Amino acid sequence: MSKLMIILGIIVAAAGAVLGALIYVSPGEMQVRGLTFDVAAILLVGGLGLVGLGGVIAAMEKTTVATRDLRAWLAGQDNGQVAVVTAAAATTAASELAVETITPPTFTVPTPVVEPPSSVSKLEAMVQESRLGTDRAVAETRETIAAIDKANSELKQALGSVSEPEPEPEAAPAPEAPVVEATEEAEDTQLFVVEERLIRGRPARVLSDGTVEAETDDGWMRFENLEHLEEYLDAMSPGQA
Structure with missing residues (x-):
């Protein structure tokens, strides 16, 4: 039991x-x-x-x-x-x-006493x-x-x-931008506008490093100098040339 x-x-x-x-x-x-x-x-x-x-x-x-x-x-x-x-x-x-x-x-004969076991x-x-x-x-x-x-x-x-909840995986670090892009961005931050004017009716501005930014049909673009800008505009609109 x-x-x-x-x-x-x-x-x-x-x-x-x-x-x-x-x-x-x-x-x-x-x-x-x-x-x-x-x-x-x-x-x-x-x-x-x-x-x-x-x-x-x-x-x-x-x-x-x-x-x-x-x-x-x-x-x-x-x-x-x-x-x-x-x-x-x-x-x-x-x-x-x-x-x-x-x-x-x-x-008198003594009688033996029988003792009981303990x-x-x-x-x-x-x-x-x-x-x-x-x-x-x-x-x-x-x-x-x-x-x-x-x-x-x-x-x-x-x-x-x-x-117990599993620890969340740490986010992978974002890939570093190429050194060239970082250099260009650093240079962009150091540039400043020297002159703003119209070239063939398009707004343009001359930067401190001698390059020229102008608004084209494809948007704002940068050229090495005014001659390259003129050549680009001639190529894009031969009739106006």
């Missing part, structure tokens, strides 16, 4: 731990099924209680067996004492009958054995509960490590 209770308690506690893990991983689905952390806690506590109850039952069974053996031993001792008393009475009766025919001696030492040994059995059962129960608590804590730690 005690072993059955311990096994049943371990199964119920394990079911509670597994149910708690499932609720922690997918709470929505478990809530739809009507399973919450309260149910898992009840199963876990109930399983531990069954394990403890099984240990207590085992200790009580051992104590009962020891008590039964003690009673049987005491009954045997009582029967032995009754037999000794009966034998002594029979001896006394036989001696009284023999007095009529045999002359008693002038001195029962205190055996009783103490049985009580000590029963106490050791109870202590052993309690120690086993504590070890079982400690093992279940350790397994539960390890399960919670595993679930906690799984549920």
Whole structure:
């Protein structure tokens, strides 16, 4: 009975731990099924209680067996004492009958006293054995509960490590612009407009480095000098040339 209770308690506690893990991983689905952390806690506590109850039952069974053996031993001792008393009475009766025919001696012959075996030492040994059995059962129960608590804590730690969000990957650094473009941008920031004027009806401006920017049909463009601008305009509009 005690072993059955311990096994049943371990199964119920394990079911509670597994149910708690499932609720922690997918709470929505478990809530739809009507399973919450309260149910898992009840199963876990109930399983531990069954394990403890099984240990207590085992200790009580051992104590009962020891008590039964003690009673049987005491009954045997009582029967032995009754037999000794009966034998002594029979001896006394036989001696009284023999007095009529045999002359008693002038001195009294001492009758050997039959001492019963010491029962205190055996009783103490049985009580000590029963106490050791109870202590052993309690120690086993504590070890079982400690093992279940350790397994539960390890399960919670595993679930906690799984549920932690993964760190977001760091954004890759933007590729550096070519050195040439950086140089051109630096040069652009250092340029300034020297003169603005119209060339063939198109706005143009002369920069500090001698280049010319002008508005063309394709948008603003930069030329090395005014001659290149004139050549470009001649090529784009030969009729005007």
